[in-house]
Amino acid sequence: MHRSYYLLVGCFLCGCQALPPGLRTSEVGLETPNLWSSTKAARAGVDQAWLERFRDPTLKRLANEAVENNPDLKAAASRVRVAASNAKIAGAARRPQLNAVLSGNRRKTNFIGFPDFGGFDEGSRGGEPSVISTISDTFGASLDLSWEADLWGRIRTGESAALAELQATDADYRAARSSLVAQVAKAWFALTEASQQLALAEEAVKAFQSTEDVIADRFEIGELEGGGTGAQLRLAKSDVASAREQVAQRKDLLQQAKRQLEVLLGRYPKNLLAGNPELPHLPGRPPTGLPSELLLRRPDIQAAERRFASQGQRITEARLAMFPQLKMTASGGTSTDSLKDLLDSDFGVWNLAGNIVQSILTGGQLLAEKRVREEQESQALAALQSTVLQGFLEVELALEADQYLAERQSALEDATALSREAYIASRADYRDGVGDILTVLAAQSRALQFSGQLISIRRLRLDNRVNLHLALGGDFKPNHPKP
Numbered sequence: 443m444h445r446s447y448y449l450l451v452g453c454f455l456c457g458c459q460a461l462p463p464g465l466r467t468s469e470v471g472l473e474t475p476n477l478w479s480s481t482k483a484a485r486a487g488v489d490q491a492w493l494e495r496f497r498d499p500t501l502k503r504l505a506n507e508a509v510e511n512n513p514d515l516k517a518a519a520s521r522v523r524v525a526a527s528n529a530k531i532a533g534a535a536r537r538p539q540l541n542a543v544l545s546g547n548r549r550k551t552n553f554i555g556f557p558d559f560g561g562f563d564e565g566s567r568g569g570e571p572s573v574i575s576t577i578s579d580t581f582g583a584s585l586d587l588s589w590e591a592d593l594w595g596r597i598r599t600g601e602s603a604a605l606a607e608l609q610a611t612d613a614d615y616r617a618a619r620s621s622l623v624a625q626v627a628k629a630w631f632a633l634t635e636a637s638q639q640l641a642l643a644e645e646a647v648k649a650f651q652s653t654e655d656v657i658a659d660r661f662e663i664g665e666l667e668g669g670g671t672g673a674q675l676r677l678a679k680s681d682v683a684s685a686r687e688q689v690a691q692r693k694d695l696l697q698q699a700k701r702q703l704e705v706l707l708g709r710y711p712k713n714l715l716a717g718n719p720e721l722p723h724l725p726g727r728p729p730t731g732l733p734s735e736l737l738l739r740r741p742d743i744q745a746a747e748r749r750f751a752s753q754g755q756r757i758t759e760a761r762l763a764m765f766p767q768l769k770m771t772a773s774g775g776t777s778t779d780s781l782k783d784l785l786d787s788d789f790g791v792w793n794l795a796g797n798i799v800q801s802i803l804t805g806g807q808l809l810a811e812k813r814v815r816e817e818q819e820s821q822a823l824a825a826l827q828s829t830v831l832q833g834f835l836e837v838e839l840a841l842e843a844d845q846y847l848a849e850r851q852s853a854l855e856d857a858t859a860l861s862r863e864a865y866i867a868s869r870a871d872y873r874d875g876v877g878d879i880l881t882v883l884a885a886q887s888r889a890l891q892f893s894g895q896l897i898s899i900r901r902l903r904l905d906n907r908v909n910l911h912l913a914l915g916g917d918f919k920p921n922h923p924k925p
Contacts, residue, residue: 460533460601462609463751467737469823470830474734490919492911493623495725496904500718501630504707505623509920511708518618525604525611532604536597538589543775545582550575581784584775584791591770596762603755610748616917617741622706623918624908629703633717635901636699639894640692646685646890653886654678656872657879674879681883721900727844728911733834739915740833746826753819760812766800836913840906847903854896861889 493502509515553574592598657678701711737743774792776784783789801808865885871877 460536460598460605462605462748463602463755465747466751466754467747469750470737470827471823472827472830489728489911489914489916492728492916493627493918495728496627496722497725498630498718498722501627501722504630504703505626505918506921508622508626508707509619509918512622512706513708515615515618515622518615522608522611522615525608529601529604529608532597533601535590536592536601538587541586543582543584543586545580546781547580548577549580550577579779579781580777581779581781582775582777583784584773584777586771586773588769588771591768593768594762594765596759596765596767599755599759599762603752603759606748606752606755610745610752613741613745613748617745619920620741620912620916620918624912626703626706627908628905629699629706630717631721631901631904633696633699633703633715634719634721635717635897636692636696637717637719638721638897640689640696642890642894642897643685643688643692647682647689649886649890650678650681650685653869653879653882654682656869677883678879681887721897721904724900724903724907727907728914728916730837730841730914733837736833736837736915737830740913741915741917743826743829743833743915746822746829750819750822750826753815753822756815757812757819760808760815763811764801764808766798768796768798770794770796833913836909840910840913843906844903844910847899847906851896851899851903854892854899858889858892858896861885861892865889 493505553576590597654675657675696717697713699717700713700715703715704711704713731739737747772792772794774790776786776789777791778784778786778789865882865888868877868882868885872879872882
């Protein structure tokens with residue numbers, strides 16, 4: 443009988459596997475345009491190789507190091523493992539629970555008021571009868587089976603919700619990984635820019651010092667015009683001092699950039715990294731796809747949708763909790779008063795029981811739980827809508843910024859080239875005695891200023907390209923599996 447019962451339970455469970463709930467993106471309820479307002483390009487697909495498009499092997503190596511060692515990402519991976527265990531726990535209630543039990547008991551029983559059949563016990567005192575007692579031993583070994591028949595699918599629905607939460611947590615991990623790689627890329631570009639800005643500041647010191655030397659030479663031979671010799675020399679010296687201050691500032695920014703990147707990599711911030719001598723060339727703009735496709739590409743939107751779907755299952759679970767529950771128990775083993783007979787089948791015992799439980803009065807608990815979960819579903823829908831809107835915003839802003847940053851870079855390239863030409867010409871005029879020193883100093887300052895701004899705008903365009911890849915749901919596949 444026991445074998446037939448266990449086999450029946452096993453066969454029933456094989457056909458009742460829980461699955462995650464279906465997609466609910468159609469319920470977002472937001473207007474989605476056919477094309478992005480900032481561009482008409484519409485090729486779909488998740489770009490999983492976006493980092494390689496910068497053609498920087500060092501950057502890819504650093505990204506892999508960060509994915510492997512960053513503490514925050516390790517915590518995100520741990521949350522995925524916790525969610526997987528929670529999903530397993532949720533499904534365990536649908537399966538039989540089998541326990542092996544060994545028990546031993548010694549009991550003394552007193553028989554007060556019963557005749558002693560001998561008048562007095564040997565232990566009596568002063569002629570008074572003693573209390574009659576017995577001592578008994580009981581030993582048992584059994585296998586106890588308990589199982590709740592999931593008649594209405596309540597437990598299976600809870601497991602489905604837990605699976606959706608696992609999917610959401612996994613999407614959170616992928617979002618965190620993509621965000622981390624994006625931060626590493628930006629930090630690497632910032633480090634390279636800081637190195638270039640420091641080199642430019644050191645070049646500025648040399649240039650201003652050279653100009654000061656020229657003025658000092660003319661001052662010594664009394665060739666400065668207009669009697670403003672002292673003022674012009676002091677002005678040149680102040681430019682040198684200001685350039686030295688810029689060098690100190692750039693050194694500080696450089697060491698900050700190094701330490702920030704080292705922390706992202708999971709290293710101690712020792713200020714030991716070295717940036718590239720030049721920023722990488724800007725890669726081509728990635729395919730944007732359709733706005734509606736963004737709902738299926740971005741991991742943060744996927745996570746929000748899975749949580750919304752999970753809450754829908756939780757509502758169903760709360761509703762099914764109001765239905766009757768069928769629970770069954772079975773046990774088989776031995777029970778004897780002698781330890782040596784514990785494994786003797788002649789002392790075998792078994793038990794099979796079942797009960798149906800229907801909640802009638804719960805103080806409004808079940809209805810309140812259902813209302814709570816309905817409100818949680820409303821919150822999850824609002825969170826999904828907010829995430830979708832934020833995703834649309836980030837794509838549109840990145841597309842717009844890409845256009846305006848390109849225009850700014852083009853203008854700065856022209857301004858830098860013209861200011862350098864003006865500086866060279868003003869120095870030549872000054873040496874020939876047909877120009878004034880103020881023009882030289884102004885042209886020199888502008889040339890250095892525009893050169894620094896050009897470096898910054900190139901870095902900003904790289905950062906914005908990273909933002910665009912991230913906004914479109916671009917992923918990064920590390921060289922090692924997820925921990």
